[in-house]
Amino acid sequence: MSGGEREARPSGFRSGFAAVLGRPNVGKSTMVNRLVGEKVSIVSDRAQTTRRRIAGVVSAAEYQLVLLDLPGFQRPFDALTARMQRTVNDALEEVDAALVVLNAAEPFGGGDRFILAAVAASSTPTVIVANKVDLVPAMQLPKVLARARELAPAADVLPVSALTGQNLPAVLKALVAALPEGPRYFPAEESTDQPLELLVGELIREQALRRTREEVPHAIAVEVQSLEERRGRPLLEIEALLVVETESQKGILIGKGGALVKQIGSAARREIEAIVGAHVFLSLRVKVRKHWRRDDAFVERIL
Ligand code: GDP
Ligand code: MG
Numbered sequence: 001m002s003g004g005e006r007e008a009r010p011s012g013f014r015s016g017f018a019a020v021l022g023r024p025n026v027g028k029s030t031m032v033n034r035l036v037g038e039k040v041s042i043v044s045d046r047a048q049t050t051r052r053r054i055a056g057v058v059s060a061a062e063y064q065l066v067l068l069d070l071p072g073f074q075r076p077f078d079a080l081t082a083r084m085q086r087t088v089n090d091a092l093e094e095v096d097a098a099l100v101v102l103n104a105a106e107p108f109g110g111g112d113r114f115i116l117a118a119v120a121a122s123s124t125p126t127v128i129v130a131n132k133v134d135l136v137p138a139m140q141l142p143k144v145l146a147r148a149r150e151l152a153p154a155a156d157v158l159p160v161s162a163l164t165g166q167n168l169p170a171v172l173k174a175l176v177a178a179l180p181e182g183p184r185y186f187p188a189e190e191s192t193d194q195p196l197e198l199l200v201g202e203l204i205r206e207q208a209l210r211r212t213r214e215e216v217p218h219a220i221a222v223e224v225q226s227l228e229e230r231r232g233r234p235l236l237e238i239e240a241l242l243v244v245e246t247e248s249q250k251g252i253l254i255g256k257g258g259a260l261v262k263q264i265g266s267a268a269r270r271e272i273e274a275i276v277g278a279h280v281f282l283s284l285r286v287k288v289r290k291h292w293r294r295d296d297a298f299v300e301r302i303l
Contacts, residue, residue, distance in 0.1 A: 015064040015182035016096030017055075018127075018175050021119065023111040024048065026103040027131040031162035032056040032069040035172060039275070040192035040199070041069045042206035046217040049209060052303040055193040057186045063176045064184050068095065092118065097125045097178035099171070100152075104130035104144050104159065108151055116152050125178035128152050129171055134161040197224045199275070201302065204240055204268040204284065208253065211260060216252055219245045221292055221302050234278040242286045243302075245293070253286045261286055 020028045029041035029050055036056040042049060050071050058065040092098065098119050102112055119126050130148045133141060141159060148157040158174070160167040192199065201222040209217045221243040228237045242261065244250050254261050265284040272280045292298050 013062060013064075013181060013184070014176060014179040015066075015185060016179035017066045017068055017094065018097040018099050018178070019068045019070060019092055019095045019124075020099045020101065021070060021092075021115050022101035023103070023109075023115070026101045027162045028101050029054075029069050031099075031101060031129075031131065031160075031168075031171075032067045034162050034165060034168060035065075035067060036191050038191045039203075039271075040194070042202045042209075044206060044209040044217070046209050048218055049206075055186075057191050057193075058172065059184070059186070059188040059190075063179060064186065064188075065172070065175055065179065066185060067099070092122045092124060095124060096180060097127065097175055098122075099175060100126060100128045102128065102130045102148055102151075102157070103132055104141075104148070105132040105135035108147060112151060120152075120154065126152075126155055127171060127174045127178070128155050128157045129160045129167075130157050131160050131162055133159045133166065134164050196276070197227050200224050200227065200238060200272055201240065203271045203275070204242070204264065204282075207264045207267040207271070208242055210267075211264060212252065216244070216249055219249050219293075220253070221289075221298075223302055229278075235281060236272070236276060236278050237281045237283075238272070239283045240285075242284060243289045243292055244286065245288065245290060247288055250286050250288050 020032055022028050024047045025045060029043045032041050033039050033043070033056070035058055040056040041054045048071070050069055052071065054069045056067040056069060058067065100115055100119055102108060128148070130145060136144055145157055145159055158167055158170055160171060162168070186193070201224045205220060205222045208220050208222070212220065223241045223243055225239045225241060229235070230237060242253055242264070244253060252260070261284055265282050269280045269282045272282070289298065
């Protein structure tokens with residue numbers, strides 16, 4: 001697994017990588033952001049929001065935990081989902097621990113069983129959480145937890161809420177306990193391994209996902225074409241493309257008189273400014289690229 005330079009560390013320092021696994025929409029990215037304390041992975045209620053592996057780094061005096069936010073398990077049907085699936089299988093081989101996220105607010109299903117079986121077969125130390133307990137009436141919680149524990153008799157299941165932060169310190173503690181002694185892989189102030197171009201692309205995509213429905217969110221990709229710091233001024237100039245698959249999707253994203261793309265651009269600009277701490281000038285255009293999801297070379301470039 002790649003990392004930054006190795007720094008001095010106290011003896012007994014623990015470090016390692018934990019894969020965050022779960023069906024789409026259970027709250028994996030929300031949990032990673034909350035544990036890291038910064039938005040490193042975008043969140044939406046649309047399926048396939050997280051398309052590639054994103055590392056979120058939690059650094060403390062005694063440990064460094066690198067959380068790998070992975071795309072949800074899917075059946076491969078095109079270049080994009082095939083790539084996402086590979087990412088998940090590869091990750092389990094390399095990690096020190098796994099965090100399996102279940103959604104306590106919905107019935108558990110085949111997807112959850114599949115993931116728990118994959119983890120059990122890998123003999124990776126595993127922490128299992130039942131997330132979104134803020135949505136579960138207190139009366140029903142014992143029953144929900146009992147069902148979760150039936151699915152995973154060998155491990156404990158922690159009731160948590162990534163949204164409210166409930167029980168997240170216990171999750172962190174359990175994951176850190178599973179880490180071996182090791183070096184700091186990332187500088188302590190770094191919260192993610194993503195190059196700025198990719199993070200910026202993701203923040204733009206998040207705003208586009210929030211404002212589109214049905215098949216449109218799946219068809220959106222963002223390509224950051226240039227990202228330049230103006231010398232001597234705290235100003236970042238960004239040129240980016242919202243890429244979709246059809247003319248009609250392009251029309252939807254542009255909106256009446258350009259209203260939607262403008263909204264997406266200014267909301268994304270505010271998010272980017274908050275993260276980079278500089279003014280941002282964002283030029284955002286919409287472009288059609290037919291069947292981009294089947295185009296391996298394009299997928300490779302944007303993910
Ligand atoms: P992922 O697909 O597993 O990465 O899920 P996301 O982190 O993108 O979250 C999916 C949706 O669930 C978003 O709308 C989140 O705001 C919401 N969500 C995540 N965690 C919680 C939680 O603990 N409680 C509630 N009420 N909603 C949550
Ligand atoms: Mg996600």
